[in-house]
Each structure stands twice: as C-alpha cells, then as structure tokens.
Amino acid sequence: YRQSRTQPTAADVVEEQRSREEQDPDVELDRDNGPGESDTNARADEVEEILRKEIAEGIVSVAVEDGVVVIEALENESTDDETGKISQDAISLLSKVSDIQAQLDGLVRVEGAQFAVHGQSNLNDDNVIDGASSRSQDQLEQIRANLSDEIDQGLAEVFRDGDLIVIRLAERGSFQSGSASLQADFTSLLDNVGASLTGASGLVQIEGHTDNVPMSFGNRYRDNWDLSSARAASVADYLMETGYVSSGSMVVKGLADTKAIASNDTALGRSTNRRIEVVILPN
Structure with missing residues (x-):
C-alpha cells in the first residue's frame, strides 16, 4: 500500500x-x-x-x-x-x-x-x-448512533475489527468514475462522519479502495493505486478543511484492489469494493 x-x-x-x-x-x-x-x-x-x-x-x-x-x-x-x-x-x-x-x-x-x-x-x-476497551466500545456505540440514518440507508457501516473501529462508506454518490473529486451528496455524509470523529482517541486512518478494473487510457491517474490514494486524500483534506480532524491525527492510504470484500467478477461486487474506510486506530 x-x-x-x-x-x-x-x-x-x-x-x-x-x-x-x-x-x-x-x-x-x-x-x-x-x-x-x-x-x-x-x-x-x-x-x-x-x-x-x-x-x-x-x-x-x-x-x-x-x-x-x-x-x-x-x-x-x-x-x-x-x-x-x-x-x-x-x-x-x-x-x-x-x-x-x-x-x-x-x-x-x-x-x-x-x-x-x-x-x-x-x-x-x-x-x-x-x-481503554470500555471507552472504545462507548465510542463505537456513539458513532453508530450519530450515523444511524446513514446506516439504515446502506450508505455506511460501523463495526469493530479487533482493536480498530471501522466506518465503511459505500460508493454511492461519492466519486465519478475515474475521479477523486468529492460529489456534493458525499460531502453531507462526510460532515456526519466528521462530527462523529470529533474528540476521537487514536490516529484516524483514511483508506481508499477500488475494484480491479484498470484505468482507461488517458485517465488522469496511472492506475488504481494512484486513484485510491487520491480519493483517500480528498476525504482527508475535506475533514481537515472543515475542522473535524487535525492533520497531525490523520494518515491516508491507497490500497487499490488489494483488500477486496466482494468478488470483482460481478458489477455488484466491483461496486461494493469501491469504497472509503475511515479507521480509528487504538492509542
């Protein structure tokens, strides 16, 4: 990565x-x-x-x-x-x-x-x-409460992965194909995510994920590594510019298609793999 x-x-x-x-x-x-x-x-x-x-x-x-x-x-x-x-x-x-x-x-x-x-x-x-574990569980439950509407709409998932708290954001309305520019509908979701991160303990890691379809010729980004990194950076920039998370508390990663959560053999699976994950790391 x-x-x-x-x-x-x-x-x-x-x-x-x-x-x-x-x-x-x-x-x-x-x-x-x-x-x-x-x-x-x-x-x-x-x-x-x-x-x-x-x-x-x-x-x-x-x-x-x-x-x-x-x-x-x-x-x-x-x-x-x-x-x-x-x-x-x-x-x-x-x-x-x-x-x-x-x-x-x-x-x-x-x-x-x-x-x-x-x-x-x-x-x-x-x-x-x-x-520390108790505070982490309290934080998880508070984030779920803050994003309850988005969870019900299938726009977000909030879960624990070991010591990590993961906020998984679906592709819908986030970016246009091959682009790292935030769509207007996605920024409203990021506002709710950002409010949930305010006061969070631990480093916040922004991960960009793509499907396995190669970039088309002439695209601004050379490959899915570049695209996923640029999308993660766009989300991180937004959260910083809006004051939800400080730069010293955030790291960005571009993971391309290396962390697929569905099969890339179907359109639905590829859509599922195109996502942003906001991960709260333990202290």
Missing part, C-alpha cells in the same frame, strides 16, 4: 483568543507551587483563554495539579435526548480540547464523564486495558 501523512494546515493551529477583560473570580485557576510553576501557569492561562466560554457557562473547569493542566467536564448533557446524537456544543468543546491536547501533548489531562463517553483520552495516561 501507499501511505502518507497529511500536512498541517491553518485549521490545525489553536487560535489564540487573548482578552484583556478581567477574569471572573469564580473561575480562577488553582495554582501549584512546585517546580516549573511559571511555565505550567502560562499553559493553564492559554487553555483558560481558549475555553473561556465553556468555563463561564459552567461546562468545564481548568486547574493545575502536579505540574499538569487539568480540564474537567462538569456536566454530561452532551447528547440530544431524542436522537442520541452529539450536540453541536459538545462537538465544539471536544474539538477545542483535541486541539489543545495536540498542541500541548502530555501536559494536559482531561477528566469527567463527558470526555470518556466521546472517546477523549489523555495522551500520557497509563489507564488499564479494560478501561
């Missing part, structure tokens, strides 16, 4: 939202007095600025403990009661926290039920295997 890591874009940089307004005394940070206090407090100030809205609304708190900035979710009303899907406010929060973790690596710890339900993890946390 061919594999490449996507390049960072401006969407991956956490925007500084510094303000000169006085901070409400009710949301003052706890400070420690250990070594490196100045640096830790500076990081805490940055996190507090990014999450100022959520802090003011009582959704999260930010504190410093043992030289680590701790973001704690104070409530767990993050899903719509009728649909069970992630609310837009929760998506916004999880996206911000993912960006903060990417920028500060293991210097930030998250706590609270809301982060656990949606698969948000501590990058430097030594949790037991059972706990």
Whole structure:
C-alpha cells in the first residue's frame, strides 16, 4: 500500500483568543507551587483563554495539579435526548480540547464523564486495558448512533475489527468514475462522519479502495493505486478543511484492489469494493 501523512494546515493551529477583560473570580485557576510553576501557569492561562466560554457557562473547569493542566467536564448533557446524537456544543468543546491536547501533548489531562463517553483520552495516561476497551466500545456505540440514518440507508457501516473501529462508506454518490473529486451528496455524509470523529482517541486512518478494473487510457491517474490514494486524500483534506480532524491525527492510504470484500467478477461486487474506510486506530 501507499501511505502518507497529511500536512498541517491553518485549521490545525489553536487560535489564540487573548482578552484583556478581567477574569471572573469564580473561575480562577488553582495554582501549584512546585517546580516549573511559571511555565505550567502560562499553559493553564492559554487553555483558560481558549475555553473561556465553556468555563463561564459552567461546562468545564481548568486547574493545575502536579505540574499538569487539568480540564474537567462538569456536566454530561452532551447528547440530544431524542436522537442520541452529539450536540453541536459538545462537538465544539471536544474539538477545542483535541486541539489543545495536540498542541500541548502530555501536559494536559482531561477528566469527567463527558470526555470518556466521546472517546477523549489523555495522551500520557497509563489507564488499564479494560478501561481503554470500555471507552472504545462507548465510542463505537456513539458513532453508530450519530450515523444511524446513514446506516439504515446502506450508505455506511460501523463495526469493530479487533482493536480498530471501522466506518465503511459505500460508493454511492461519492466519486465519478475515474475521479477523486468529492460529489456534493458525499460531502453531507462526510460532515456526519466528521462530527462523529470529533474528540476521537487514536490516529484516524483514511483508506481508499477500488475494484480491479484498470484505468482507461488517458485517465488522469496511472492506475488504481494512484486513484485510491487520491480519493483517500480528498476525504482527508475535506475533514481537515472543515475542522473535524487535525492533520497531525490523520494518515491516508491507497490500497487499490488489494483488500477486496466482494468478488470483482460481478458489477455488484466491483461496486461494493469501491469504497472509503475511515479507521480509528487504538492509542
């Protein structure tokens, strides 16, 4: 297969939202007095600025403990009661926290039920295997709930493959024959997939798959390897540009016809093999 890591874009940089307004005394940070206090407090100030809205609304708190900035979710009303899907406010929060973790690596710890339900993890946390498995199962069930309509319509499948969570997207309406340009109907599906990935733990791998029919003469792509790689890259670019996944958390693969899931001897089988798979890898 061919594999490449996507390049960072401006969407991956956490925007500084510094303000000169006085901070409400009710949301003052706890400070420690250990070594490196100045640096830790500076990081805490940055996190507090990014999450100022959520802090003011009582959704999260930010504190410093043992030289680590701790973001704690104070409530767990993050899903719509009728649909069970992630609310837009929760998506916004999880996206911000993912960006903060990417920028500060293991210097930030998250706590609270809301982060656990949606698969948000501590990058430097030594949790037991059972706990990680539980979070993975919670994440799988949440993704299924978010994509329930698409699953019912046969546009998507969500399942586990060992430690992996796989979102399989059917060919219908995704790309024109021999092209890697996203169709309008497919982008609406990718929006729902992207929202489901917000706050996901682990690297996100975008895989392009084709049938075994060779490229026609004069096609832009030399072979199915190139085509599958280009299609995976188009999906990855869309998810980055729309802010659902950061570039540092995503890898693209073009697998051509090497991972067929149906026979290429029939039109139906070839159509089934032409697909995109979004794979959430374990930490």
